[in-house]
Amino acid sequence: MPETSATPYELLGGEAAVRQLSERFYDAMDRDEPALARLHPLDEHGRVARESRDRFALFLIGWLGGPQDYIAAHGHPRLRMRHARVPVDISMRDAWMRAMRTAMDEVGVPGELRAFLEVRFAEVADFMRNRPG
Template sequence: MIKRLFSKSKPATIEQTPTPEKTPYEILGGEAGALAIANRFYDIMATDEYAKPLYDMHPLPLDRIRQVFFEFLSGWLGGPDLFVAKHGHPMLRKRHMPFTIDQDLRDQWMYCMNKTLDLEVDNPLLREGLKQSFGQLASHMINQH
């Protein structure tokens, strides 16, 4: 099943939780790994000049979104589905509709996530698979062309 996450011909279905025999969540070290990704992502977003427009659209302080994004990642990476338990089905595109998201913001989001994954994920196959899967999901959030 992990092949689905990495296969180029059959990418992981958008918004569907990957369920390989050993989940990305397990490979990343469980809760600590998911937390590290969520926190690193917002640390980069808050400090890198390139991502300033992305940072500026986020309500402050970032504590709430750090926690909610961690809850989302936990389930999305194949661990406990904390987001669904607390907030219901992710419906991520719908939840992002209040925000105008264009290609530039999508690219800033992926810039932060790619940097995060370079720093937090040792396993090269998993790192590249996650970059692809996040990239698809981020493109799916674009609601203004």
């Protein structure tokens, strides 16, 4: 990431930009990764439900260095605990990363920031694995 004191949240463009990234992520999941989408609550159209989309956007805003509204509303993320009921193996990890890469492509996350975020997202996605294979 460029030498700056700006957070990834700020470099992406703030709340609206992070919310757009989150929406494109779930749109890509719905379109390209149906097995992953089905691990989430779905709406009447078979798409990942609004509540999941909004909750992830709030988490992502804080995780990227923006306001900590997720923690204020839901407490510490405790990602592994909150996802323990969800079978996350290598194929689901990779599906998650494909959807996030597609989202970053669609919103045009630039060069060094993109490289930095890919590494960070990959670390978290791998950390979330709770099943072999």
